[in-house]
Amino acid sequence: MNLETIAIILGGLTIGSALMVIISKHPVRSVLYLVLTFFMISANYILMNAQFIAIVNIIVYAGAIMVLFLFVLMLLNLSRENEPKSSIMVKLGAVIAGGTLFTVFIAALKDGVAVAATTATDADSIGLVENLGHLLFTKYVLPFEVSSVLFIAAMVGAVLLAKREKQIIE
């Protein structure tokens, strides 16, 4: 089996699991399909020899963010009976908005060249940790540091919110 066949099968599985996220009736199942989708995306990264990005994608998205999503959904314990019913106008609006976005994506990507999956032996690949680290600390050092400041700000904000709630209780 050559790489192109694998890429096509993997692409199909990725899109399939992504579709299942929106088709599933139960929110918890949606989240689980979303986790599966992240795994599929990671598999695509590995096919492009970007092992570091693949595993970080799993650790950060599947391992941390989705666990928090699942956490909230399980605590809310939504079920089909008490799900808020949305009116027909809202549904129509969602269809139009989604369709517009879809058209924009198609328009943007239709002229794009399909990048063939690189072979797994490509040592210059940007996704390997040595190459990525080198680029982040030389060429892209300013954006990298600026985004870390952004993260610090978000963390301080979260701590502040948690603290304030505690004071109100006291």
Place this chain on the structure above:
Amino acid sequence: METSELIEKFIVIVVLFTVSLGVAAYATYFERKVAAWFQDRIGPDRAGPFGILQPLADGGKLFFKEDFIPEKAEKWLFILGPGIAMFVALMTGCVIPWSTAMEFGQSVVELQVADVNIGILFIMGFLSIGVYGIMIGGWASNNKFALFGAIRASSQMISYELAMGICVITIVMMTGSLSLKDIVVHQHGFWADGYFTWNVFKQPLAFLVFFVCALAETNRAPFDLPECESELIGGYHTEYGSMKMGFYLFAEYTSMFISSAVIAVLFFGGFNFPGMDNFEGNTLALLGVGAMFAKTFFFIFVFMWIRWTIPRFRFDQLMHLGWKKLIPISLINMLVTGLVIAYLEGWFN
């Protein structure tokens, strides 16, 4: 990849799989023996001489019990939960280097399933996936005690993963590689340049924090709040019976085995042992396997030792320890390590 290489890898995988399951099965026996020893009892001694057939008897019992699924449970997720727990526990073993390469005539067999260049991150990734097995199982049971157990498990694992990751970063900084093989080779022998080569002597604080986090990640006492029987009946596996329950217990013992192996690799030199330069070839490889397993079994024993000595933490104490003690300690440790490395590289001259 050639056919011979595929067969070679297949054999390594099958051996690793069998050994993991075997160690996990006999860890249950030794847990009971160790507990008996600490409590001045005899422990299991009916099945076979010294009770060594006890794990087989337990396994047989679990297999032949009725496979029950509660009526209000989410059927497929209920089945998926223990499966994920077991899968994750077994997968992490494949990046651990068990010894140096062995030679059989022409072919060289690496005693490691895959030497990926992100080895340690692979393990961290699968650890973070491990929480899904517990969460899905706990939620799908449709039981409030199971849900409480699942929520406790996930918050505990997320919290302790952070401190664990920071400790791993200090080791990676010292080695300059994420590959577990490189980390082991970096700790070659036992004594070099007037100091120990093993990371535990260079990073005692990181080892301590990592060990505490490993206890929490495997849900072992004193951090076994997710299955705390005095408050939650049985925690996330309250509704489980038969081999599904067996999978959860087995996954716990397998991950105990794997985390002991990871501790041995990261901090205690893996397959390195004092005086290893006097041997070579297959003898060195076999002695390396012996050294690796001796260290691993020692840590499994320490896990049990702690379980039968220290009482369980309260949940707020657990969170306090994780977020306000271990994370600051490991952050400061990382900073100091960075400064020392920079000094040794001559950045301040």
